[in-house]
Each structure stands twice: as structure tokens, then as C-alpha cells.
Amino acid sequence: MIGKHVSEEGNGYRVRADDLPAALQPREKFDRLGPENLSESDLLALLLRTGTAGLNVVELAEQIIMQYGSLSALSQASAAELKKDFPGIGKEKAKQVKAALEIGRRLSQENIGERPRIVSPEEGAAVLRERARSLDREVFWVLLLDTKSRLMAPPCEVSKGILNSSLIHPREIFKPAVQYSAASIILAHNHPSGDPSPSANDIRITKKLIDAGKIMEIKVLDHLIIGRKNPDGANDFLSIRETGLALFEER
Numbered sequence: 001m002i003g004k005h006v007s008e009e010g011n012g013y014r015v016r017a018d019d020l021p022a023a024l025q026p027r028e029k030f031d032r033l034g035p036e037n038l039s040e041s042d043l044l045a046l047l048l049r050t051g052t053a054g055l056n057v058v059e060l061a062e063q064i065i066m067q068y069g070s071l072s073a074l075s076q077a078s079a080a081e082l083k084k085d086f087p088g089i090g091k092e093k094a095k096q097v098k099a100a101l102e103i104g105r106r107l108s109q110e111n112i113g114e115r116p117r118i119v120s121p122e123e124g125a126a127v128l129r130e131r132a133r134s135l136d137r138e139v140f141w142v143l144l145l146d147t148k149s150r151l152m153a154p155p156c157e158v159s160k161g162i163l164n165s166s167l168i169h170p171r172e173i174f175k176p177a178v179q180y181s182a183a184s185i186i187l188a189h190n191h192p193s194g195d196p197s198p199s200a201n202d203i204r205i206t207k208k209l210i211d212a213g214k215i216m217e218i219k220v221l222d223h224l225i226i227g228r229k230n231p232d233g234a235n236d237f238l239s240i241r242e243t244g245l246a247l248f249e250e251r
Helices: 026-033 040-048 057-068 071-076 079-085 091-112 121-133 170-179 200-216
Strands: 139-145 156-160 184-190 219-226 237-239
Touching (some): 040 057, 057 071, 121 219, 121 237, 139 170, 170 184, 170 200, 200 219
Parallel strands (some): 184 219
Antiparallel strands (some): 139 184, 219 237
């Protein structure tokens, strides 16, 4: 029988990780499998350390991941929101979770660099992946590149909401490119559904902007669609250039 222990913050009872069978304890799994092989809920359970009334720490972590949908979405919630959504989580524990997620975000940004060189679709997707994962609506970005294919500024957000050709006007797309004297641009937007497959409208918008770029003498190199990782290991993004569905400028 799983024992219960008084909460460290004085709010009822919490089930400790130590009360789980040894094989299911996150710390034991960490030692046996290594952190890279733990699930998101196991990693979160290590941060939480204790569960709440009626839930062991792994079950609590699973509920948190299920409610927010992903670690990216969880990272967007404040410590106060986390405490409110899960009353058994105290203020200090909520701060610890937020601090750990912020370290992960900064590490990801550090690995990308402030001005990465983008010469492949994967490198472009890496710049946008964390921004796009937690969004519940479509956002359109432009990546501005110099003559050496280095990113000149943070991704420029030019549109939010359902994308159509009337909303994506070339003037808004190329305004930041002219401002920064960009040599070329990469178009990008997310699919909140998680499926990065391009729609017929995505292709129409892409062709329209490629033609506008030729007039502006600014190369449009690609259009990336960011989705989410699938259990089958499929890519979480798609390059319209690689599909051959539109004819882009050469670098």
C-alpha cells in the first residue's frame, strides 16, 4: 500500500516518489536509463519530487503534461497559473519548474546562436521550433538573411490568425527586408494542428511572394511550415522548396 506523507507546504497529504515501486521511481529510472531516455513526465516528476493528495508524483506530472499538452505550452504558463491549475503545487515548487524550463529555453537559444547561418531547412526550423510549438493559431514569420545567409534579426512576425492570400500582403512581408537591407528571406508559418503538410492556399501564397521578391530583387529561398513531432519520428516541419511545389530563387 502506498503511504502518504504530510505536505512540506502544509496543505494536506502528498505521495512521495519514494513510495512508488523502485522500478517506477524517476530517480531510479534516471540512474538506470539516463536522462535522455526518460519521458517528459518522468523529468517533470524529478523536479516536483512529491505528489499531491491521491496522486503520486509521476501521476501528477502526467496530469500536468496532459493539461498543457507539451513542455513548450507549459513553459508559457506563469508560476501563478501553474499553482492555480494544480492547487497541490506550492509557490516555491512552481518557481522551480518555471526556472528549469527557462534554463532549457535559454540553452536552446544559446545553441542556435544570435546570428546563425541558415543554409538548410532544418537550420531554419531550429530558429522557429520553440516559438511555434505552443501556439494555438497560425503565425507567419519572415527570416531575414544577409549575403552570407546569416540571420540578421529575430524572426519578424507579420501576421496572426488564419492565413490567406488577402491577409499576407507583399508590402508587409518585404517591409522588414527593405528596412534591414536583407539579401534574401525565408518565409515560415506554423500549423497548430501539428501536421506540416502544405495546403493549396499555402502554395498560392508562396508563389505570390516569390514573384513579388523578383520585383523587389530580394530572393525568396524557401517557405517552411512548422508542425509537431509525431510518434513515428516524422519531421515536425516541411520545406515547400524541397517538395518542388513552388520554384524558388537560387542562393
